[in-house]
Amino acid sequence: MAKSILRLTVNGSGREDAVPANMLLVDYLREVAGLTGTKIGCDGGECGACTVLVDGRPRLSCISLAHTCAGRQVETVEGCATDGRLSLVQKGFHEKLGSQCGYCTPGMIMAASGLLRRNPRPSEAEIREALSGNICRCTGYVKIIEAVQAAAEGAP
Amino acid sequence: MEYLPEFDLLRPNTVDEALSLRRERPDARFLAGGTDLIVNIRRGIAEPGTVIDLTGIAEIRRIARQDDGGLKIGAAVTLAELLERPELTDEYQALREAAAEVAASSHREVATVGGNLCLDTRCLYYNQSEWWRSANAYCLKHRGEVCHVAPSGKHCFAAFSGDLAPAIMALGGTAEIAGPDGRRTAPLGEIYQDDGAAHLRLADGEMISAVQLPAAGTWQSGYAKARVRAAIDFPLAGTAIALRTDGRALEDIRVALTGTNSCPILIAGTDRLLGEAVGEEMAEQLVAMLPKQIQPMSSTFTPPGYRRKVVANLARSLFQRLIEAP
Structure with missing residues (x-):
């Protein structure tokens, strides 16, 4: 299929790739950019495992076309840590045991990161609302909520 | 991949x-x-x-106050953008409640007003993978000969599952439609018909460009919805009500439902309630109007009888909430 040039920023670095019109953002990130942290858990935007940030807001990358993110800032779980130091959200998941099998974790971390940027001191209800589209089959969510609360408390 | x-x-x-x-x-x-x-x-x-x-068309991404006090909402406004507007909480509560209950917050970041109004109808036998559908000889709505919900007929019963349409219909809203012959407006209910395989009455090449809500005045409104997984699912049934009272008697009311038919339904006959005292008795009169006007079929995981009960309960409790509101 014919490809056209897609220019966007991924985790702070500008990229330019030849990408077909029908390529999903998740496939672009995993197959073209080589960032396999973003997961595919379902085929219909039902599980949230593929959540990334586009211009700082959560986006389900498995139901977004890559080309519709032209010119945007895309962030994936690989972009969270700086200089080998975990982000506050990642640290929260690590210390509060918010991750078990880990498959949903990248999506959870990105949805939680998007929330804390908009709302640095969310209530438990606001955390639950922001993560309501992200399914976890291991934790029962309690530890995930605690992880996000810990991240919010740890923020300066 | x-x-x-x-x-x-x-x-x-x-x-x-x-x-x-x-x-x-x-x-x-x-x-x-x-x-x-x-x-x-x-x-x-x-x-x-x-x-x-x-999504790159700026003219349909705006929300603008109209000269008559109403609100014009561009079709490509996202539900997240819509929910950030104070006008909704103050004046168009039914639309705020409906938008807030569409899917999950991550969907609402991109899901649009026009998209929700044009949402495809849904059915247990339709919203499945290619493999699943091919193993079942497809269905009447797509590639197949038979409707598995009602095999003896030639009518598709896939359910309309949008949340915004009933709210906008209850609020008296109109759709602005752009097409090859220019722009036209129509009461929102008129762009739908009760056919699961062709529920949108838009001509070829037409699109919804905006929604217009009349000035809210003294109307009170709300939306209530039942779904399997509260965090994310489409409605099994949803009810929007807008009403005006003088504190005692009903001055006007509009009731619209979703999830029960292949299109949103504006309940007819509610004018019989006007001038009567609002209260529990009126709630029962309203609920009694619903059964003959709806037709839930076996298109979801829950049986039609359950959705009939749910829609009645939603209408009853929403009506009570609105008349008890300060």
């Missing part, structure tokens, strides 16, 4: 450009947030040769 079928992607900057691209490409579909269309393309139930992305 599971690529979508091939298509061209076009990204116009104006409505006129979008309409002219659509005219040139009869196989094209309009795309906004993609939470419905991309999933359907992925499952093989939508097969556009061209996808026209409307």
Whole structure:
């Protein structure tokens, strides 16, 4: 299929790739950019495992076309840590045991990161609302909520 | 890696450009947030040769107060943007409550007003993978000969599952439609018909460009919805009510439902209640009007009888909430 040039920023670095019109953002990130942290858990935007940030807001990358993110800032779980130091959200998941099998974790971390940027001191209800589209089959969510609360408390 | 079928992607900057691209490409579909269309393309139930992305069109991304006190909402406004507007909480509560209950917050970041109004109808036998549907000889709505919900007929009973339409209908809203012959407006209910395989009465090449709500005045409104998984699911049934009272008697009321038929339903006969004292008795009179006007079928995981009960309970409790509101 014919490809056209897609220019966007991924985790702070500008990229330019030849990408077909029908390529999903998740496939672009995993197959073209080589960032396999973003997961595919379902085929219909039902599980949230593929959540990334586009211009700082959560986006389900498995139901977004890559080309519709032209010119945007895309962030994936690989972009969270700086200089080998975990982000506050990642640290929260690590210390509060918010991750078990880990498959949903990248999506959870990105949805939680998007929330804390908009709302640095969310209530438990606001955390639950922001993560309501992200399914976890291991934790029962309690530890995930605690992880996000810990991240919010740890923020300066 | 599971690529979508091939298509061209076009990204116009104006409505006129979008309409002219659509005219040139009869196989094209309009795309906004993609939470419905991309999933359907992925499952093989939508097969556009061209996808026209409307999200870059600034003129349909605005919300503007009208001279008559009403509100005009562009079709490509996202539900997240809509929910940030104070007018909704103050004046159009039914629309705020409906928008807040569409899917999950991550969907609402991209899902649009126009997309929710044009949401494809849904059915247990339709919203499945290609493999699943092919094993079941497909269905009447797509590629098949038989409706598995009502095998003896030739009518598709897939359910309309949008949340915004009943709220906008209860609020007396109209759709602004852009097409090859220019712009027209119609009461929102008139763009639908009760046919699961063709529920939108938009002419070829037309698109919804905006929604207009009349000035809220003293109307009170709300929306209530039942779904399997509260965090994310489409409605099994949803009820929107807008009403005005003088503190004792009912001055006006509009009731609209979703999830029960292949289109949103504006309940007829409510004018019989006008002038009567509001209260529990009126709630029962209202609920009694519903059964003959709805037709839930076995198109979801829950049986039709359950959805009949749920829609009655939603209408009763929402009506009570609105008349008890300060």
